[in-house]
Amino acid sequence: SSELTQDPAVSVALGQTVRITCLGDSLRSFYTSWYQQKPGQAPVLVIYGENNRPSGIPDRFSGSSSGDTASLTITGAQAEDEADYYCCSRDSSGDVIFGGGTKLTVL
Amino acid sequence: QVQLQESGPRLVKPSETLSLTCTVSGGSVSSGSYYWSWIRQPPGKGLEWIGHIYYSGSTNYNPSLKSRVTMSVDTSKNQFSLRLTSVTAVDTAVYYCARVSASGLNLFDFWGQGTLLTVSS
Numbered sequence: 001s002s003e004l005t006q007d008p009a010v011s012v013a014l015g016q017t018v019r020i021t022c023l024g025d026s027l028r029s030f031y032t033s034w035y036q037q038k039p040g041q042a043p044v045l046v047i048y049g050e051n052n053r054p055s056g057i058p059d060r061f062s063g064s065s066s067g068d069t070a071s072l073t074i075t076g077a078q079a080e081d082e083a084d085y086y087c088c089s090r091d092s093s094g095d096v097i098f099g100g101g102t103k104l105t106v107l
Numbered sequence: 108q109v110q111l112q113e114s115g116p117r118l119v120k121p122s123e124t125l126s127l128t129c130t131v132s133g134g135s136v137s138s139g140s141y142y143w144s145w146i147r148q149p150p151g152k153g154l155e156w157i158g159h160i161y162y163s164g165s166t167n168y169n170p171s172l173k174s175r176v177t178m179s180v181d182t183s184k185n186q187f188s189l190r191l192t193s194v195t196a197v198d199t200a201v202y203y204c205a206r207v208s209a210s211g212l213n214l215f216d217f218w219g220q221g222t223l224l225t226v227s228s
Binding site for chain 1: 156
């Protein structure tokens with residue numbers, strides 16, 4: 001098994017760009033998916049694959065990966081982007097693993 | 108639009124068995140393009156993958172829960188289910204069902220609203 005490590009909290013000024021990172025050895029082998037979760041709601045897929053957005057996700061959300069680090073970037077953060085963000089991948093056994101989550105505050 | 112809805116008891120006593128069902132609408136659990144998954148989230152904590160099942164009945168479980176978990180699928184009712192035995196307080200969580208792409212297995216594109224299950228006597 002392996003782990004995915006995320007910063008517990010990140011803040012960004014309204015309209016600025018923020019990068020949320022996810023670190024893990026398994027990211028060298030598997031794509032990362034990213035989920036946004038607002039209080040009291042189910043997670044929502046925002047990025048998957050190399051850098052794909054599901055229908056309805058604003059293009060200010062983008063994803064990238066290099067080595068053991070995956071990143072979710074929000075370019076021009078909006079107040080409604082304030083949420084918890086989780087990365088997700090697979091471990092060396094092929095099992096699904098989630099990062100611990102990053103709480104994004106939009107100032 | 109695919110929709111998933113969890114159902115089952117909200118309260119389970121310690122040492123008993125948790126049973127939840129997810130009903131899928133707008134899509135078919137028999138689709139070969141998807142697996143069907145359970146994920147949980149203890150109050151105030153992060154997400155934990157429990158496992159997933161294919162329409163054929165093939166399963167993969169989180170190793171940390173494998174000894175207590177059983178998933179099943181009922182294609183005639185377009186449902187899939189979770190059983191977790193010998194529950195304790197640490198199993199208290201919001202339980203989500205979700206659809207997952209067979210091509211990625213970490214791509215959960217549709218989720219149920221979640222159901223809070225409390226383990227308490």
